[in-house]
Amino acid sequence: MEKAMDMDMEMEREEEEEEETESVSDVLRDRFRLSTISIAEAEAKRNGMEISEPIVACISDLAFKYAEQLAKDLELFAQHASRKIVKMEDVILSGPTLLLGLHAARGRMHVSVASCGP
Numbered sequence: 090m091e092k093a094m095d096m097d098m099e100m101e102r103e104e105e106e107e108e109e110t111e112s113v114s115d116v117l118r119d120r121f122r123l124s125t126i127s128i129a130e131a132e133a134k135r136n137g138m139e140i141s142e143p144i145v146a147c148i149s150d151l152a153f154k155y156a157e158q159l160a161k162d163l164e165l166f167a168q169h170a171s172r173k174i175v176k177m178e179d180v181i182l183s184g185p186t187l188l189l190g191l192h193a194a195r196g197r198m199h200v201s202v203a204s205c206g207p
Contacts (some may be wrong), residue, residue: 125149159183
């Protein structure tokens with residue numbers, strides 16, 4: 090009986106931790122997107138251009154996806170070097186990798202942008 094109660098408590102604790110992690114991730118994603126939107130709008134204004142809301146949303150989504158992929162790549166580089174901490178060398182190494190990935194995905198990027206909708 091005690092084992093069952095302990096397992097239930099452990100499962101509840103894990104669920105709470107997952108919810109908290111998701112909440113923090115949602116806040117970070119929202120803040121990142123708001124910053125991206127602000128930058129896109131400021132750049133458009135600075136260059137005397139107008140930018141539509143769907144385009145700003147697409148730019149924001151693509152920038153967030155890029156940042157997510159960068160974070161994953163940096164984590165993998167650090168793990169490959171048997172480290173738990175990302176170093177500047179990981180960031181430098183990720184540059185060509187991300188550029189090659191973006192170049193290879195160029196055709197798919199059009200689909201991603203086209204799929205962004207209001």
